[in-house]
Amino acid sequence: DAGVTQSPTHLIKTRGQHVTLRCSPISGHKSVSWYQQVLGQGPQFIFQYYEKEERGRGNFPDRFSARQFPNYSSELNVNALLLGDSALYLCASSLATGGKSEKLFFGSGTQLSVL
């Protein structure tokens, strides 16, 4: 079975540009979450989507947005890129939301570099 897939794997952008990152969850998983991981830090929560609705949002500016499609895949969009947005962006999927055992399965991430 395929795991969580993310594209692209690497991306280089310049300040002020826009970026779209894509994620396909494990088959049967309806919840997708996005995390940002800066080098040397643990992942930080950005968004959670379940059944195409936003169920949670972390402490990130409005430049960050996301959506989930009917096939449960998801996109993360970041506008007006800043140097500080350089990080590994991780997508994770799980079976459901709000349950006790929200075991998240992570993709390999998209490494974003902003120059």
Place this chain on the structure above:
Amino acid sequence: EDQVTQSPEALRLQEGESSSLNCSYTVSGLRGLFWYRQDPGKGPEFLFTLYSAGEEKEKERLKATLTKKESFLHITAPKPEDSATYLCAVYNTDKLIFGTGTRLQVFP
């Protein structure tokens, strides 16, 4: 505010030298404590979930334990392939709150 603190930041072990990693947490109502392994340039890989004080889980050379304030990841007779960053996280409503991780290096 929910918080997770891991120690040490880095750990160097000789192959076969057992040790423990610590994860201290403060959370309003624990709904699960998670351990993940992360290799460079990869996403975190699930290891264990613990739910209540006194619970223990094992997988190969790894054993995770949980108290009301902290969790330990014990590594018995580690091998070089155990080298990775080990992340601890607590689950809160809609997200995992991660610590900064312990970077483990095991030398032959």
